[in-house]
Amino acid sequence: MPRSVGVEEELLLVDPDSGRALALAAAVLSHAADGGQPVEQALTSELARQQLETNTQPCASLEELSVEVRRWRRAANEAAEGKGARIVALGSSPLATEPSISSSPRYQRMVDEFGVTAEEQLTCGCHVHVEIESESEGVAVLDRIRGWLPCLLALSTNSPFWQGHDSGYASFRSQVWGRWPSAGPTELFGSTETYHATTRAMIETRTILDLGMVYFDARLSRRHPTVEVRVADVCLDADDAVLMAGLVRALVDTAARSWRAGVPAAPIRTELLRLASWRAARSGLNGDLVNPAGRPAPAAQVIRALVDHIRPVLDDYGDVELVEDQIAAVLSRGNGADAQRRIYRTSGQLADVVAYAVDRTTA
Secondary structure, eight states: OOOOEEEEEEEEEEOTTTOOBOOOHHHHHHHHHHTTOOOTTTEEEOSBTTEEEEEOOOBSSHHHHHHHHHHHHHHHHHHHHTTTOEEEOOSBOSSOOOOOBOOOHHHHHHHHHHTHHHHTOOBOEEEEEEEOSOHHHHHHHHHHHGGGHHHHHHHHOOBOEETTEEOSOSBHHHHHHTTSTTOBOOOOOOSHHHHHHHHHHHHHTTSSOSGGGOOBSEEEOSSSSEEEEEEEEOOSSHHHHHHHHHHHHHHHHHHHHHHHTTOOOOOOOHHHHHHHHHHHHHHTTSSEEEOTTSOEEEHHHHHHHHHHHHHHHHHHHTOHHHHHHHHHHHHHHOOHHHHHHHHHHHHOOHHHHHHHHHHHHTO
16 A cells, blocks of 8 residues: 655745735634634644645545645635735745744744744745654654755755845755754664654753754654655645655655665765755756765756656556656756746846746646
8 A cells, every 4th residue: 555645835925916925824824714614734824924834634646645735725825815915835935024923932932042043934845744654664764765855855946035135045945944953964863762862862952942843854743653854845836746745755665665675774974965955955956966875966867866766666656657757847847946036037026936936836
């Protein structure tokens, strides 16, 4: 049986005319509930009041997941329209904005503890949850997917603009996110005991508030029997979000099979993983990436190596054609960062970038 997979998407709320981010999350969620939408955990607030989060149900197939992603993008957009806003799948706001922090006591405490790191944290990611059989399997998966996570970031990059300027990065979201003290790649854990001892020790330093702030690029979910891969920008196109889920699910199953076969995890240095993540954030699909062997190679070559690595699982799940077609599409047209810069080169107006992205988000 295929492993179930689900996606969380963080989305910006924007003014459809000016393109500026709007601090309307509470009003939009209230409007959705008043309208009879069964939002519950499917539409939620986030750290900043200018964003919403959507959560799909666990899905057995990528076709089912595609329906779910689109369903909740539409639901979020309809709720936003009720308050004069729209939703947009961008990793950062192209126009300058001053984030407004949600009123929950936990979020307010994060501002008190982390200052400008929390205050400026208006970024949107895509988190993929994949079912695991046990925590032991989950930790084994975390140890075996580390080298491929920068490739997922490169594919998804969708945040080139920051505070009204081109950042020079394809994913500036990942750079802003990296300010959190617990964010980024991890060392090999080797066992569930080491994983939990590590997260307990992090909390005992009194530097992070709780387990919810263990912001590893990939982690065990606190609430579900899943591995949660958190490295990607939110994807502009729904199809790309589904692609990300398909790649992550196949990576997880490939890693689990390797663990069961007794193949040890590759001892990749965390320092190299940090360099690989930075390289992916800087250049996205344009230029070299750092492959799991720690060598530079053209982005398309590394991405195709990822597909080859997970091909047996893709074949077992019947996902090879969908994934290969979508990879070819992304490499041909570019990802969200490429699209944003293309629109800006044409018009010179960041508001046009947002308007274009609004249409693409719910297309």
